[in-house]
Amino acid sequence: xxxxxxxxxxxxxxxxxxxxxxxxxxxxxxxxxxxxxxxxxxxxxxxxxxxxxxxxxxxxxxxxxxxxxxxxxxxxxxxxxxxxxxxxxxxxxxxxxxxxxxxxxxxxxxxxxxxxxxxxxxxxxxxxxxxxxxxxxxxxxxxxxxxxxxxxxxxxxxxxxxxxxxxxxxxxxxxxxxxxxxxxxxxxxxxxxxxxxxxxxxxxxxxxxxxxxxxxxxxxxxxxxxxxxxxxxxxxxxxxxxxxxxxxxxxxxxxxxxxxxxxxxxxxxxxxxxxxxxxxxxxxxxxxxxxxxxxxxxxxxxxxxxxxxxxxxxxxxxxxxxxxxxxxxxxxxxxxxxxxxxxxxxxxxxxxxxxxxxxxxxxxxxxxxxxxxxxxxxxxxxxxxxxxxxxxxxxxxx
Numbered sequence: 142x143x144x145x146x147x148x149x150x151x152x153x154x155x156x157x158x159x160x161x162x163x164x165x166x167x168x169x170x171x172x173x174x175x176x177x178x179x180x181x182x183x184x185x186x187x188x189x190x191x192x193x194x195x196x197x198x199x200x201x202x203x204x205x206x207x208x209x210x211x212x213x214x215x216x217x218x219x220x221x222x223x224x225x226x227x228x229x230x231x232x233x234x235x236x237x238x239x240x241x242x243x244x245x246x247x248x249x250x251x252x253x254x255x256x257x258x259x260x261x262x263x264x265x266x267x268x269x270x271x272x273x274x275x276x277x278x279x280x281x282x283x284x285x286x287x288x289x290x291x292x293x294x295x296x297x298x299x300x301x302x303x304x305x306x307x308x309x310x311x312x313x314x315x316x317x318x319x320x321x322x323x324x325x326x327x328x329x330x331x332x333x334x335x336x337x338x339x340x341x342x343x344x345x346x347x348x349x350x351x352x353x354x355x356x357x358x359x360x361x362x363x364x365x366x367x368x369x370x371x372x373x374x375x376x377x378x379x380x381x382x383x384x385x386x387x388x389x390x391x392x393x394x395x396x397x398x399x400x401x402x403x404x405x406x407x408x409x410x411x412x413x414x415x416x417x418x419x420x421x422x423x424x425x426x427x428x429x430x431x432x433x434x435x436x437x438x439x440x441x442x443x444x445x446x447x448x449x450x451x452x453x454x455x456x457x458x459x460x461x462x463x464x465x466x467x468x469x470x471x472x473x474x475x476x477x478x479x480x481x482x483x484x485x486x487x488x489x490x491x492x493x494x495x496x497x498x499x500x501x502x503x504x505x506x507x508x509x510x511x512x513x514x515x516x517x518x519x520x521x522x523x524x525x526x527x528x529x530x531x532x533x534x535x536x537x538x539x
Contacts, residue, residue, distance in 0.1 A: 142521035142528055145424070146465065149453035157437040163192035164446045165439055170457040170477070172437065173449035176428055178482035183447065184224050185484065187427035189213040193446035197310045205312045208319040212306065215322055218368035220487065221376070228483075234355045235369060235487055238285075238348040244490040247285070248498070254280040255499045259506055267513060267536040271386040271529070277499055278381040281491070282374055285348055288332050299325040300375040304527050325374070326367050334366070348373065377488055379527055381495050383422040384413075386533050388496065389503075390519065391419065391467055393512045393535075401469055403508045406501055412469040413496050418476035419467050421452040424528055426480070451477045507537045 152159055153168035167173050176183055184190075194213065198206050216222045220231040237243075258273050258280075279293040279300075288296070299321045305311075306318035333349055352369065355361040361369075392398045402408055426449045430441045441447060455476045456464035462473075479486035486492070503510060512519075513536040523529035 142523070142525075145452065145525075145528065146456060149450060149456065150465075152450070153453045153457060156439075158439040160439060161448075163196045164448050165436060165441050166448045166450055167436070168450045168453040168457075170454040170460040173426070173451060173454040173477055174481055176447060176449045177426065177477065177480055177484055180224070180483055182431060182434060183428035184431055185228070186217065186222055186224060186429055187446070189217050189222055191429035191444055191446040192442075193427075200310045201312055201315065205315055209315050212315070212318055212322060215326075215364075215368055215371075218362070218365045219372040220369055221372060221484075230360060231365065231369065232483075232487070234351060234360055235348070237351045239487050239490065241490060244494060247281070247491070248494060250284050251277075251281055251495055251498045252502075254284070255495075255502050258499075259502055262535075262537055263506075266538075267534065270389060270533040270535045271382065272532070274382040274385040274499065275378060277385070277495060278378040281381075281495060282377040285377075286333065286370065286374075287347070287349060288328075292328075292332075295328075296325070296374055297378060299371075300378045303371075303375045304379050305524060309524065322371070325371055329367055329370055333370070373488070377491070379529075380422045380486075380488075381492050383523075383527060383529050384417060384420060384492065385496050385499050386530055387420045387422070387528075388413075388416040389500070389535075390512070390530060390533055391416065393510065395467075398467060398469060399508075399510075402500070403504050406504050408469060409497055409501055409504075410493070411471075411474070413493055413500070414474035414476065415467065415469050415471045416496070417478040418455045418461070418471075418474055421455050421476070421478050422527070423478065424452040424526055425450045426477075449477075509538050511536050 149168065152166060157167065157169045157172050159166045159168070167176055187194075190213075198209055201209055220228065220235060223231055254277055258277055262268050262270075262273065275297055276293070279297045280290065283290055283293045283296060302314075302317045302321040306314045309315070334353070349370070352361060352366045356363060356366050392402070402412055428447050428449065430443055430445045430447055433443050434441055436447075455461075455478060458464050460473070460475075461471075479489045479492070513534045519533065520531045521528060522531045
């Protein structure tokens, strides 16, 4: 967890594809990019079906396996886990809330939350920046949903539990995720959709309004409405928080990086693309082979799980010069951290907006921010897919 990149390099530079247990790992940029773009050869029903899912279910106690299947059945209604007509239908509906114009309209709200959180850090002279980034992402998602801000700690907990479940064979994680699914679904029913008076956002393109209108038109089922709200809750917190917190850690470990941005904050948009490449918040992406085929000399079976190692691909020397170096003005930052092609991250603009806003305000108000304690004492947690800091203590001066 602390430094997985030497492992990724060893895999990538030996062969482009590796059989690993029930799975095949793809590590080079062109292979991962092709996997993401090819909807005919690959299915997106990861965590629901395929060799890895079957392996997990077989390893679980008999009384836990039904809970896993229930979670998989629920996730099958989400955009990220869908294929074909279902995927295109869900994406058409949800895209209405994530156009560049609608995301730009959120800028003032994101700015207000970022400033409030920095105000709180100032009062204490610093604090855990990882918690700050999680709170920022949770505040933004809660604002988009229109649920009460006082509930965001509970919503953050549900998102974290769901993140630990993804791809896990730990029966405790499965039980916790099943409980969280029930609680979160009931909360959304009661808070946004229940009582015969469904919640309505501030505009026709507000996400809840878009989903409710689609349900009334028959474009979405009620289950799809609930599950895609839950998907947004989880995805909108994890990726953003990991990018901003781990990104700041990398910037402050070498003050020259931080000073480079302080000297000219207009460099931030390009720097954020480089941080996305270098940090890779979601370290890998998963697909299921629809049919048998040869992949770089490795025979992939129909139904086999294929893992695209985005963190390895993003440091492929065939694509990036000095790939293990953080180069904030890098000209080629065509990373795979937010997906590619038809599965490109729906909330990519929002992730970038939150990172830009928080780092810009920190530069403006506290260019002398420093890590505390020393960087070598920082520890890591999360999962192999979502590599995260346990905490990121920082110090601010007046």
